[in-house]
Amino acid sequence: MxxxxxxxxxxxxxxxxxxxxxxxxxxxxxxxxxFFKPAGYDVSASFDDIGQLKVRSPVKVGGVLVGEVSSIVxxxxxxxxxxxLHINSRFNxxxxxxxxxxxxxxxxxDNYVAITxxxxxxxxxxxxxxxxxxxxxxxxxxxxxxxxKLSNSSDKATASTSSTEKPAExxxxxxxxxxxxxxxxxxPVSGTPKLEKPKTExxxxxxx
Amino acid sequence: xMTHITALGRWGIDTLEQLGKxxxxxxxxxxxxxxxxxxxxxxxxxxxxxGVLSLLIIVVSGLFIGMVVxxxxxxxxxxxxxxxxxxxxxxxSVTRELGPVVTALLxxxxxxxxxxxxxxxxxATEQLSSMEMMAVDPLQRVISxxxxxxxxxxxxxxxxxxxxxxxxxYLVGVKWLGLDAGAFWSNMQTSVDFHADxxxxxxxxxxxxLVVIWIAVFQGYEATPTSAGIAGATTRSxxxxxxxxxxxxxxxxxxxxxxx
Numbered sequence: 001m002x003x004x005x006x007x008x009x010x011x012x013x014x015x016x017x018x019x020x021x022x023x024x025x026x027x028x029x030x031x032x033x034x035f036f037k038p039a040g041y042d043v044s045a046s047f048d049d050i051g052q053l054k055v056r057s058p059v060k061v062g063g064v065l066v067g068e069v070s071s072i073v074x075x076x077x078x079x080x081x082x083x084x085l086h087i088n089s090r091f092n093x094x095x096x097x098x099x100x101x102x103x104x105x106x107x108x109x110d111n112y113v114a115i116t117x118x119x120x121x122x123x124x125x126x127x128x129x130x131x132x133x134x135x136x137x138x139x140x141x142x143x144x145x146x147x148x149k150l151s152n153s154s155d156k157a158t159a160s161t162s163s164t165e166k167p168a169e170x171x172x173x174x175x176x177x178x179x180x181x182x183x184x185x186x187x188p189v190s191g192t193p194k195l196e197k198p199k200t201e202x203x204x205x206x207x208x
Numbered sequence: 209x210m211t212h213i214t215a216l217g218r219w220g221i222d223t224l225e226q227l228g229k230x231x232x233x234x235x236x237x238x239x240x241x242x243x244x245x246x247x248x249x250x251x252x253x254x255x256x257x258x259g260v261l262s263l264l265i266i267v268v269s270g271l272f273i274g275m276v277v278x279x280x281x282x283x284x285x286x287x288x289x290x291x292x293x294x295x296x297x298x299x300x301s302v303t304r305e306l307g308p309v310v311t312a313l314l315x316x317x318x319x320x321x322x323x324x325x326x327x328x329x330x331x332a333t334e335q336l337s338s339m340e341m342m343a344v345d346p347l348q349r350v351i352s353x354x355x356x357x358x359x360x361x362x363x364x365x366x367x368x369x370x371x372x373x374x375x376x377x378y379l380v381g382v383k384w385l386g387l388d389a390g391a392f393w394s395n396m397q398t399s400v401d402f403h404a405d406x407x408x409x410x411x412x413x414x415x416x417x418l419v420v421i422w423i424a425v426f427q428g429y430e431a432t433p434t435s436a437g438i439a440g441a442t443t444r445s446x447x448x449x450x451x452x453x454x455x456x457x458x459x460x461x462x463x464x465x466x467x468x
Contacts, residue, residue: 004249007256014260018364021371025406029299029374031397 039089040067041126045100045113046080051136053102053111059085061115066091069113085113087124095120101134111136230426237352237425247353254357258319258421262365265318266311270369273306274298274376282385294387295396298377303400303409307370309457312416315362316449320424323354324445327428328438336429355425362417363410370409408464415456420449 002010026032050072059067067087075082087094097120102111115130281297327350330336336346374396381387400406424445431441 002256004253008249008252010260011252011255014255014263014364017263018367021367022410024371025303025367025374026402028393029303029370029396030400030402030406031394032402 040087041089041092041124042070042084042086043124043126043128043130044082044084045130045133046075046078046082047102047133047135048080049135049138050081050083051102051104051111051138053083053113053136057110057112059087059113059115061091061094061117066094066115083113092123092125094124096122096124096128097131098124099132099134100130102136104137226430229430230422233347233351233426233429234355234422236347237355240348240352243348247348247356250349250353251356251360254353255361258315258323258354258357259361259364262315262318262361263368265314266365266369267372269310269314270307270372271376273310274302274373274378275380277301277306277373278377278380278385282381282387291385291387292391292395294377294381295392295394296399298381299374299396299400300405302373302377303370303405305409305457305461307366307373308409308412308416309453311366311369311413312362312420312453313450315358315365315417316420316424316446316453319358319361320420320449321442321446323358323421323424324428324431324442325438327351327354327425328431328433328441331429331431332433332435332438334433351425351429355421358421358424359414359418362420363413366410366413370406404464412457412460412464415460416453419452419456423449423452 053069053072055069055072057069058065059069067085069083070086071084073082073084074080085100094115095118097118099116099118101114101116103114104111277298278294281294282291285291285293285297327336330346330350336350339346339349378389378392382389382392427441427445427448431437
């Protein structure tokens with residue numbers, strides 16, 4: 001039987017090893033940098049659609065992390081999502097006419113808030129609000145628009161379009177794609193040849 | 209027919225009685241005024257016997273489990289071109305599930321069975337009754353230090369297991385399979401949350417530790433004082449603990465994912 005003293009020092013070592021392990025888990029594995037919020041200021045931005053944005057999602061300027069999302073609430077009167085961003089006080093010279101957008105990291109990654117700086121000489125401070133925001137792009141909506149465009153253009157291709165349909169299409173496109181203009185121009189171009197190709201294949205099959 | 213119904217009823221009442229006795233035992237150990245001067249050295253001895261002596265098996269199995277998860281995960285992830293995500297895969301599965309559960313299973317086999325056998329033998333050789341004769345409370349002298357020792361050892365063992373397993377994965381993923389060390393750690397840090405993953409895993413291990421050592425102590429204390437009785441009690445201790453761990457793991461995970 002070991003003496004009580006030896007046992008106690010072994011237990012002490014054991015405890016020390018466990019504390020070291022916990023510290024490693026905290027700082028190396030979960031990347032916990034501080035238990036408290038870093039000093040900074042809160043700004044808010046309201047979005048029509050925040051997609052998969054969550055509390056603690058990163059806030060970036062030009063890809064560099066400047067803060068995190070601290071709260072997300074729904075405005076009860078306008079039905080917009082009001083996102084509060086906690087920005088590190090080191091980055092206190094962000095122009096107040098900058099715009100905030102919700103982007104996706106990678107093809108299927110998490111959402112984050114990207115701030116695009118503008119040229120104003122006054123800066124964002126605690127409590128200020130972004131005037132210009134860009135909502136998250138929802139993949140389902142984009143696909144929906146694409147299919148809508150494709151079906152419209154295929155109608156055009158098969159039957160000569162009636163003049164009543166054309167203006168209707170234009171208005172929906174312009175109202176829906178205020179922020180996603182590049183997508184709207186790309187979609188019909190890439191869409192039309194794709195849809196015509198299978199048609200020729202089908203006819204070939206029938207001939208054979 | 210009648211005898212079967214009687215047997216079923218007797219079994220039900222017996223089970224209920226065992227449960228009640230187990231509850232009373234736990235209650236009497238936890239809700240008593242602790243005697244720090246006498247109890248602490250005894251508890252430390254048990255932390256040594258149950259925790260420190262379990263370190264070898266915990267460290268070795270942690271290392272190999274981390275290594276094998278990394279190896280398996282790497283080959284599956286590489287099919288989707290996502291081998292960079294090996295760090296998060298290993299860290300999340302170890303801190304959330306494998307760490308607490310495997311540590312508790314090993315702890316039940318290594319320390320729980322030993323505690324049951326020890327207390328059972330004490331009972332069979334009438335050491336517990338002779339303590340009572342000498343006006344020494346066996347609950348305070350024998351049961352309580354073992355219970356607290358196991359309760360404190362389990363979370364500590366889990367923390368060590370988690371860390372060793374993640375470093376085992378690092379060994380395989382980075383040193384052997386040639387992943388980038390920076391990507392391994394930084395991807396891990398972005399997807400592992402300290403409170404939701406690490407702390408919840410340790411909370412699980414605290415619950416498992418209490419349940420395992422409670423079952424072990426109770427099975428020993430209520431063992432039939434014969435050699436066959438001790439053998440049966442030790443087996444039941446390991447079997448019940450393992451079942452309790454796996455069942456509780458599901459319940460706790462459901463609660464944690466549901467946000468309590």
